[in-house]
Amino acid sequence: MEKILVVDDAELNRELLYDILKDDYMIEMAADGAEALEKLRKYRAEISALLLDLRMPKLDGFAVIEEMRQNDWIKHIPVLIISSEHAIEIENRCFHLGVSDFIHKPFESSIVINRVKNAIELFACKNQLEQTVAEQAMTLKKQDQIIQMQAEQLRDARSFKHLMMEYSSAILEVETKLKVLNAEFSQVYNRNPFEAIKSRLKSPESIYEKLERKGYPITLDSIRENLADVAGLRVICSFPDDIYRLAELFIKQDDILLVRQKDYIKNPKLNGYRSLHLILDVPIFLSNGKKYMKVEVQFRTIAMDFWASLEHKLKYKKAVGNTDEIVRQLRMCADSIEELDQQMQELRDQIDLSRE
DSSP states (O other), X not given: OOEEEEEOSXXXXXXXXXXXXXXXXXXXXXXXXXXXXXXXXXXTTTEEEEEEESOOSSSOHHHHHHHHHHTTGGGTSOEEEEESOOOHHHHXXXXXXXXXXXXXXXXXXXHHHXXXXXXXXXXXXXHXXXXXXXXXXXXXXXHHHHHHHHHHXXXXXXXXXXXXXXXXXXXXXXXXXXXXXXXHHHHHTSSOSEEEEEEEEOOHHHHHHHHHHTTOOSSHHHHHXXXXXXXXXXXXXXXXXXXXXXXXXXXXXXXXXXXXXXXXXXXXXXXXOOOEEEEEEEEEEETTEEEXXXXXXXXXXXXXXXXXXXXXXXXXXXXXXXXXXXXXXXXXXXXXXXXXXXXXXXXXXXXXXXXX
């Protein structure tokens, strides 16, 4: 049976509450705030609720609440105020201090029973939820520590370092081929098909996390077979037609193999994301011969890259409200950027025609 502490300097009130609650709870009683704190220190692990009068000699109810706040007891024991007043400022002050509810005099048995029952049940649910969240947070922390540890082991492994060297070499091969095409365009057409190349090698933490999330083995063969984006490049072009022209010329090279293509320019994602993705097998030449490595190449215009960078930052902001409205506005911005790209391309075409 759960234990309740009833604190009131009026013996009649204590006896009335005792009679109302005795069939459902074990009742402890105190005649003032000082005695209440003594019993809280002694029985706080057993007390399921505190019924507290505010106006008492020696130590009033507000002093008891303050002591409970300082000791964090109020987070675990619901406090119901015994009061004959209905002053809004008093009730607001109590709720601000963490009080759960009020029991007004004269006492109505059914209301007293239900308010005490509800307060205890709500606190039990709250405490259980907090414990579950704490346990889940601890589990996630342990998982993160395991991933970090495994990633460190992966990073330090000689064979893993060699694999990363091979992916880095593949990135260099792609960069070189793209720069050659860029130099040729500059000579033949007097302009450059792309503005910049950005490359990145996936971190050991990201590799480990992705393999584990997708249920793949944590092995070097698994990385080669199952991950197509360990080596990645982003090619930033000025105009949409430069993207397709450059991509076509690139995959026509006889030593480049196209594994997969995803055209998010012609078929944008729901949020408005646009880009042309190519998964390629790219040859690298080592001391023991030639081998192919997978590389992901993304082609975007300057405007598409600007939108994607901002969308990525917004996606990882925590506790963002009004998500649907933000998604809607991002899609509108993406559509505006597409129109801008087309307008700029048409202007370029007009300028090119006027020079002929």
